[in-house]
Amino acid sequence: MRYPRPSAAARPAPPRIRRSLTALALAAALPSAVAALPSGARAAGAAAPYLDPRLPAAQRVRDLLGRMTLEEKAGQMAQAERSAADADPDRITSLGLGSLLSGGGSVPAANTPSGWADMVDGYQRRALATRLRIPLLYGVDSVHGHGNLAGATVFPHNLAMGATRDPALVREEQRITAAETRATGPQWVFAACVCVTRDVRWGRTYESYGEDPALVTAMETGIEGFQGRGGHDLADTRHVLATAKHFAGDGDTVFGTSTTGTYTIDQGVTITDRARFERIDLAPYVTAVRKYRVGSVMPSFSSVDWTENGVGDPIRMSAHKELLTGVLKKRIGFRGFLISDWEAVHQLPGDYATQVRTAVNAGMDMFMEPFSAPAFVATLVAEVRAGRVAMSRVDDAVGRILTAKVELGLFEHPFTDRSRAGTIGSAAHRAVAREAVARSQVLLKNAGHALPLRGTEHIYVAGANADDIGNQAGGWTLTWQGASGPTIPGTTILEGIRRRAPHVTYSADASAPAGDSDTGIVVIGERPYAEGIGDVGNGHTLALADADRAVIAKVCGAVPTCVVLDVAGRPQIVTGELPRMDAFVMSWLPGSEGAGVADVLFGDRPFTGRLPVSWPRSEAQEPINIGDRHYDPLFPYGHGLTTRG
Known part of the structure; x- marks a missing residue:
């Protein structure tokens, strides 16, 4: 999902949440939508099937x-x-809205579990004031935990989870995410991302489980974690409706520039033939639909250009009737509903009426x-009254939308089940996240058995990402793009090291002398970003920052054993620096539990992670993927050294 950044003049100030009931009254609210109505209304609607x-x-x-008007259906x-509903409090009721969402960073005034539940329940009461009392669906981007909520458990991003090769762990991660999300009100998540990333210059690379569709498909157990056993235990308030995204080919677009000179790998064009599209881009959706019965699918911003027709006639996915209806709904058998991405239909040709008509008919x-x-x-x-959109469509x-609401049990229990709010960010949940961090670490070089460390060494730690939990969490954490600094509760990598080793010196820029340190640990990497803003060429590069190269050179030249950790959402170019390192570890974006990195560094757990993507020798080598002709990466897909725990 993309969240455009409007100008300061156009950006609405987030209003305070209006609460119609106190927390005490909310806790005592009747659980049924019917019971929440005046007695006369209950009597009139009691017989409605x-x-x-x-x-x-x-x-x-x-x-x-059969009871709904055209306006109610629309x-x-x-x-x-x-925020639009807050700016116009009558909008939910007057329009009979089907759904609300929180964009990245769109949170209640009190960003707490009760603040979220109060907010969502307040909106739900407005929906239940409509003639037919149809409850709302509330959606959020819980892509690596309930990331908008302060204090939620923040898991490693998907690419790191792909490195674990552990579908059961992914299922457990998403089960926890579902429980923490629904305990605060939202019943629907815009996850899991089942894209297949084919070019790590893409700013969404970390949202993918990897470059191999077989790996991505194996990790779709997360859908079952969200939706429950068989993908359909939705009425249990520990589960949420899941979204497979972004259908289809968003990770397979061509890198380049548009006529305006802007990079277009995100929301770009997938140039392919139908056989390759089925094998690479479509395969994960077949599993999502047929095996896990995913409840919703989000079509991509990107376009597809079939090479059988000659390159040059791309069709936006929001308008692609062949793929949305012919393939996804009819051939694959998808029975859930399609949700467009953020203002995606505005990118279609024509005026607004044409855009709406085209997308609905697609x-x-x-x-x-x-x-x-x-x-x-x-x-x-x-459009319906003019005969340009059929009422049957x-x-x-x-x-499809109403079926999801029925299966979620929202007509009977529209308000938040707060009974599990105390488990949010709990020690048990964070223990699973810590295990995921440890299992995701990929040991790429280990000369002279530099790792694991004994814990008795004098350790010199350097690098900006060693003690920055915002950087290690990455994008989609409290805000859309994420932020550096102490943004969320948790443990930084440095804190994890200090808990494990008694003799630690830290200097972010390596300006302090290394002295008699036995081992240096340098933590390099990226700063947070999301989506197109993270595309290489849009202010980003795969090359290491000058400061990171300088710290590697200084520390690795001053200590007997030098270990380098890369905290990033994708591989970075380390070809020139690799000979300086005794050990090199890809730590990905581990989230809130940096102690999991220390667990493998000191041998409390073994290194078992394997690369979910090929590691390029240079930026110019992209795209490079397993199975390519003349395949010669720095580290191949699946590479990962092991140690004993």
């Missing part, structure tokens, strides 16, 4: 569709940003229109 939980979901949805197909079901939901509803209604879209 769509409110009867004993009936099959399909029967309930048919009954409800409202269900709209999703707005929470198969899009719900539209993420953060600040233009009223215009969307009015436009869709007009609208009924199909709304039926």
Whole structure:
């Protein structure tokens, strides 16, 4: 998902959350949507089949569709940003909105579990004030934990999890993420990302499990972690509706420049033939749908250009009827609903009416229109009345959305189940995250058995990323792009080392003398970024920062044993520096539990991680992937040395 950064003049100030009830009153609120209504309304609606939980979901949805007006149906197909709902408190009720979301960094005034639950429940009450009392879906980007929530457990990003080669651990990670998310109100997450990254210059590389579609498919156990056993235990309030994204080919776009000179690898064009597209880009979605029954799918911003037709006629995924309806819904059998990415339809050709009509007719079901939901509803209604969008297409879209709400149990229990809020960020959850960190570490070089360390050494630690939890968490942490510094609770890598070794000296820039230190640990890497802002060429490069190269040279030239850790969302070019290092470890973006890095450095756990992507010798070598002709990376896909724990 992309969150554009408007100008200061256009950017709305986040309003304080309006609460209609105190926390005490919320805790005592009746659990049923029907019970929450005035007694007269309860009596009038008591016989409505769509409110009867004993009936099959399909029967309930048919009954409800038969009672809805065109305007109410259009409202269900709209999703707005929470700040827009705050700016216009009547918007949820007047439009009958189907969904709200929190964009990256869009949080309640009190960014706490109760603050989130109060906010979501307040919005839900507005939805239940509509004629048919259809509850809201609330969506968030819980891509490596409930990242918008201060104090949540923050797991390693997906690329690190791909390095673990452990589907069961991924399932457990997402089970915890689901529980922490739903305990604060949201019932829907925009995860898991099942893209196949084919060029590490892409700013979303760390959101992928790897370059091999077989590895990505193996790690889709996370969908079951989100949705429950068989992917459909949604009524259990420990689970959430999952989203497979971004359909399809977003990690396989061509690197280059547009006519305006901007880099377009993100939201770019996948130039491919249908056979290769099926093998590389589409394969993970077949598993997501058929094995795990994923509840929603988010089409990509990117385009596909079939080489069979000659390069030069790319079609945006939001308009790609062949793929959205013909392949995903009909051939693969997807029964959930499609949610557009952030204002994605605005990128289609034509005026707004043409954009809406094209996307709906292509198969899009719900539209993420953060600040233009009223215009969307009015436009869709007009298009249907003009005969340019069939009512049957609208009924199909709304039926899919309502089915998800029924299966989540929202008609019976629309408000937040707060009983598990105390487990958020718990020691048990952080222990799983720490294990994930340890299992993800990839030992790429280990000359002279430099690792594991004994713990009795005098250790000299340097590098800006050694003691920066914001950098080790990366993007999608409290804000869209993430931030450096002490942004979240947890343990930095330096803190983990200090807990394990009694003799540690730290100097971020290596300006302090190394003295008689036996071992140097240099922690280099990237600063936080997300999406296109992280694309190489858009202010970023795979080359090491000058400061990182300088610290490596200084420390590795001053101590007997030099260990370098790379804290980054993708491989960086270390070809020239590698000979200076005795040991080199890819630490990825470990999240909140930096102590997991120390666990393998000191041999408390073995190194077992393996590269989920090929490591290039130079930036010019990209794209490079396993199976290429003349394959000659610095480190091949699957490389990873082992040690004994």
